[in-house]
Amino acid sequence: MASILEIRHVSKSFPGVKALDDVSISLAAGSVHALLGENGAGKSTLIKIITGVQAPDAGEVLFDGASMRFSKPREAGACGIGVVHQERNLVMRFSVAENIMLDRLGAHSLSRVDHTAIADEAVRWLKMLDLDIDPGTPVSRLSVAQMQLVEIGKALSLRSRVLLLDEPTASLTPNESAALFAIIRKLKADGVAILFVSHKLEEVFGICDTVTVLRDGRNVCDSVPLAGLNRQDVVKMMIGRAEQLARRAPRSKPAASPLLELRGYSSDAGHRDVNLTVRPGEIVGLYGLVGAGRSELAKSVLGLSRQTGGEVLLNGQAVHITSVASALHHHGIGYVSEDRKGEGLILLHSVLDNAGITIWQRLASRFGLLHDATVAREVGPVIAKLEVKTPSLQQTIGNLSGGNQQKVSVAKWIAAGVKLLIIDEPSVGIDIKTKAYLHDLIHELAGRGTAILLITSDMPEMVDVADRILVMDRFRIKGEVENDRVYERVSQAIMTFIHDRKAA
Amino acid sequence: MTTAASDSATTPEPGAAEVPRPSVTLQVLLSNEFGLAALIAVAVVIFATSLPGFTSPFSLFTLSRQIGIDTMIGLAMMAVIVTGGLDLSVGAIGACAAMFFGFGLEQLGLPLPVAIVFALLLGAGLGAINGITVVRSGVHSFIITLASMSIFFGVMIYLTQAKGFNGLPPGVAAFGRMKLVGPVSVLLVTTLAVCAGLLVLYRFTALGRQMLSAGANARAAELSGIEVGRTLIFCHALTGALAALAGLMLTARTGAAVPSMAGHLGQDWLLPAFLAPVLGGTLLTGGRVSVIGTLLGATFVTVITSGLLLMRVSEFWVQAFLGLMLLAAVLIDKARHTLLRRRGMI
Numbered sequence: 001m002a003s004i005l006e007i008r009h010v011s012k013s014f015p016g017v018k019a020l021d022d023v024s025i026s027l028a029a030g031s032v033h034a035l036l037g038e039n040g041a042g043k044s045t046l047i048k049i050i051t052g053v054q055a056p057d058a059g060e061v062l063f064d065g066a067s068m069r070f071s072k073p074r075e076a077g078a079c080g081i082g083v084v085h086q087e088r089n090l091v092m093r094f095s096v097a098e099n100i101m102l103d104r105l106g107a108h109s110l111s112r113v114d115h116t117a118i119a120d121e122a123v124r125w126l127k128m129l130d131l132d133i134d135p136g137t138p139v140s141r142l143s144v145a146q147m148q149l150v151e152i153g154k155a156l157s158l159r160s161r162v163l164l165l166d167e168p169t170a171s172l173t174p175n176e177s178a179a180l181f182a183i184i185r186k187l188k189a190d191g192v193a194i195l196f197v198s199h200k201l202e203e204v205f206g207i208c209d210t211v212t213v214l215r216d217g218r219n220v221c222d223s224v225p226l227a228g229l230n231r232q233d234v235v236k237m238m239i240g241r242a243e244q245l246a247r248r249a250p251r252s253k254p255a256a257s258p259l260l261e262l263r264g265y266s267s268d269a270g271h272r273d274v275n276l277t278v279r280p281g282e283i284v285g286l287y288g289l290v291g292a293g294r295s296e297l298a299k300s301v302l303g304l305s306r307q308t309g310g311e312v313l314l315n316g317q318a319v320h321i322t323s324v325a326s327a328l329h330h331h332g333i334g335y336v337s338e339d340r341k342g343e344g345l346i347l348l349h350s351v352l353d354n355a356g357i358t359i360w361q362r363l364a365s366r367f368g369l370l371h372d373a374t375v376a377r378e379v380g381p382v383i384a385k386l387e388v389k390t391p392s393l394q395q396t397i398g399n400l401s402g403g404n405q406q407k408v409s410v411a412k413w414i415a416a417g418v419k420l421l422i423i424d425e426p427s428v429g430i431d432i433k434t435k436a437y438l439h440d441l442i443h444e445l446a447g448r449g450t451a452i453l454l455i456t457s458d459m460p461e462m463v464d465v466a467d468r469i470l471v472m473d474r475f476r477i478k479g480e481v482e483n484d485r486v487y488e489r490v491s492q493a494i495m496t497f498i499h500d501r502k503a504a
Numbered sequence: 505m506t507t508a509a510s511d512s513a514t515t516p517e518p519g520a521a522e523v524p525r526p527s528v529t530l531q532v533l534l535s536n537e538f539g540l541a542a543l544i545a546v547a548v549v550i551f552a553t554s555l556p557g558f559t560s561p562f563s564l565f566t567l568s569r570q571i572g573i574d575t576m577i578g579l580a581m582m583a584v585i586v587t588g589g590l591d592l593s594v595g596a597i598g599a600c601a602a603m604f605f606g607f608g609l610e611q612l613g614l615p616l617p618v619a620i621v622f623a624l625l626l627g628a629g630l631g632a633i634n635g636i637t638v639v640r641s642g643v644h645s646f647i648i649t650l651a652s653m654s655i656f657f658g659v660m661i662y663l664t665q666a667k668g669f670n671g672l673p674p675g676v677a678a679f680g681r682m683k684l685v686g687p688v689s690v691l692l693v694t695t696l697a698v699c700a701g702l703l704v705l706y707r708f709t710a711l712g713r714q715m716l717s718a719g720a721n722a723r724a725a726e727l728s729g730i731e732v733g734r735t736l737i738f739c740h741a742l743t744g745a746l747a748a749l750a751g752l753m754l755t756a757r758t759g760a761a762v763p764s765m766a767g768h769l770g771q772d773w774l775l776p777a778f779l780a781p782v783l784g785g786t787l788l789t790g791g792r793v794s795v796i797g798t799l800l801g802a803t804f805v806t807v808i809t810s811g812l813l814l815m816r817v818s819e820f821w822v823q824a825f826l827g828l829m830l831l832a833a834v835l836i837d838k839a840r841h842t843l844l845r846r847r848g849m850i
């Protein structure tokens with residue numbers, strides 16, 4: 001097969017890190033190429049080098065056999081290379097349609113913007129992705145998953161010959177991913193070369209035909225056929241050893257009286273008659289499709305939208321929480337946001353400052369004095385357990401790889417020592433090895449009596465971690481599934497509740 | 505060094521550091537602060553060799569006094585730039601506090617320390633009014649403080665009938681003339697002490713860290729349990745208190761409290777207020793400050809200004825030059841911002 005894009009012996013260093021070391025890869029027309037590796041292996045850096053976001057220290061990029069070096073990301077787009085970066089790059093105040101058509105808003109900067117034409121074109125791509133939103137909606141009002149789909153639509157609308165997808169499915173549920181895969185298969189048939197990065201190996205085996213694995217910035221394999229390899233082979237290449245199946249002690253059923261109880265709760269955000277209890281030491285899962293209202297429920301309980309009916313009880317006492325600060329400092333409730341870039345992290349600040357932000361107030365001495373060493377002592381163990389890959393705790397967190405940022409965004413709440421922790425999509429972009437560690441940590445936390453409400457779109461994660469699972473659809477609780485860890489049965493039961501919507 | 509992160513013993517992740525980190529020396533050499541220090545050194549050498557009066561003890565004394573005052577004005581603005589906002593009323597607050605100080609001493613006969621404390625509290629209070637209005641209304645601090653600048657100044661003129669206080673106790677003017685360590689003005693020493701305090705605040709206290717976090721990403725700070733509104737009000741109050749202190753220092757220099765000490769509406773302070781922090785590397789979008797940078801920025805501006813004045817360049821051209829310098833500093837800030845955005849850090 002003819003290779004459209006070839007990367008030869010590329011190296012790239014950052015202060016304290018060799019991100020890529022003599023890496024090669026070649027993308028063929030009509031092929032879906034998986035790029036795999038642990039968090040911080042160098043996948044995103046490689047993509048940024050192809051598109052000219054970053055310049056390589058050594059090596060070259062061949063496009064159609066000719067050596068190329070883009071100095072601006074726009075040039076890559078003009079040459080027929082479309083990309084979905086791991087980090088969102090949408091203009092929050094613009095509408096969905098404007099974002100999708102951003103690079104083509106009028107031929108000149110002064111020419112008139114034809115809004116109907118833009119909306120029509122945008123709707124085509126939204127439809128293909130099964131995304132039912134008004135193209136005039138400002139992006140800032142979308143959920144993280146919807147933003148991700150808009151980002152994908154934007155790349156697709158370029159109709160490029162090469163499509164680079166850096167963890168496009170990280171925050172999508174299997175349902176939404178399925179629509180994307182259908183499009184990918186069609187593009188493949190049309191002869192597009194696709195690079196696909198994901199930590200979800202089921203997806204990789206489902207749609208990819210070629211694979212390149214990176215470890216610590218070096219090729220473990222370079223563009224080999226995926227046929228003939230199994231999951232264990234790939235995992236061994238990624239982490240250097242076989243995957244260890246989690247062997248956890250069976251969890252006993254917590255009998256204590258509920259820590260958090262919602263009774264007939266309704267909110268400004270649109271929730272109606274929500275009933276829910278979480279006991280100390282219990283892990284309650286909250287599953288639902290994108291837009292079901294799960295994150296909104298968590299935020300509403302924290303006082304970020306108004307309660308319009310029902311009761312919130314903490315330890316049996318009716319409470320009215322008005323801010324995250326009072327939730328944390330008075331009630332001992334924490335919330336791990338699903339949106340690490342917008343709500344989870346302060347990208348400008350250090351790893352340590354981000355990891356310690358929830359405990360500053362608790363650790364500060366009488367005069368408000370606070371030393372880095374004190375903070376490091378508290379958060380260090382969690383950072384180490386999750387293997388956050390960083391040259392030092394002083395590194396600016398925006399310089400870490402996406403998965404490593406995510407680890408810190410969860411770590412800061414695990415270290416917070418709260419009584420109730422609401423965890424929203426904790427493992428977005430986290431590699432399989434660390435994901436297992438993270439699940440261990442969540443179980444440990446529950447073992448010490450923390451009540452946990454887990455929101456995740458990752459069904460295997462839900463089945464692995466939760467004790468029982470509530471299914472939410474369109475801002476209501478549809479039902480409850482006891483988790484006996486039999487994946488097929490549990491996922492079947494969950495999907496039945498969700499698809500019940502037509503009948504209802 | 506910027507203060508968003510500070511250094512201490514850390515445990516690098518094994519296997520992560522495959523390339524040696526750039527040495528501390530290199531980091532210092534590349535920093536904004538070092539660049540400014542080098543520029544200052546160059547300017548001083550040029551002026552010292554070409555202008556005979558530049559290194560006279562008197563010249564050095566007035567220079568140090570001016571650096572002390574301009575740095576304090578810059579620090580006042582820096583304390584609110586942390587939030588990504590600004591305060592156009594610093595000059596008005598400074599003048600109000602100085603006039604209140606004069607009133608307290610002359611009319612009420614307050615003891616000096618009490619008058620100082622009251623003046624600083626007034627400054628903090630006026631700053632807090634700005635902060636509360638900004639937080640409650642959600643309107644950008646530019647508009648709010650543009651309005652409060654006129655209001656504060658107008659009320660002060662009305663209450664004082666635009667008359668200054670010339671009969672301050674002799675101790676005030678004596679303080680303005682006082683030298684410590686050779687020709688160094690005690691006003692500069694005061695400023696250095698405040699710098700040290702602010703360094704501790706931003707680097708070693710929970711409150712300072714909360715200020716930086718709220719300024720860098722208010723939403724993330726709020727969802728991490730920081731009371732963003734209250735923190736922003738603190739920042740504005742700190743700005744007011746520092747502006748008041750600058751007003752008192754200016755009063756000590758002239759030996760009298762006059763309404764026009766900071767120009768009409770206090771506008772004369774605006775240029776030095778923005779120049780020092782922006783030159784020093786404080787990010788206009790918030791979340792990152794440099795106390796030392798502000799000190800160096802003000803020093804640079806003062807050295808250049810007094811050198812040019814000694815060369816008999818007219819005041820008008822000096823002002824134009826300072827304006828150009830602010831423009832250059834803002835462009836550098838913008839470049840910094842673009843770089844950070846390109847790296848996905850904003």
Ligand SMILES: Nc1ncnc2c1ncn2[C@@H]1O[C@H](COP(=O)(O)OP(=O)(O)OP(=O)(O)O)[C@@H](O)[C@H]1O
Pocket residue numbers: 014015017018019037038039040041042043044045046086389390398399400401402403404429847
């Ligand atoms: N701008 C930067 N400055 C400093 N270090 C960087 C920068 N960008 C990336 N790195 C480092 O380079 C390494 C590779 O990062 P990269 O983002 O390519 O990883 P990745 O394979 O995409 O990981 P993930 O699965 O977490 O997304 C990481 O150790 C990261 O910390």
Ligand SMILES: [Mg+2]
Pocket residue numbers: 043044045086166401402403
């Ligand atoms: Mg990545």
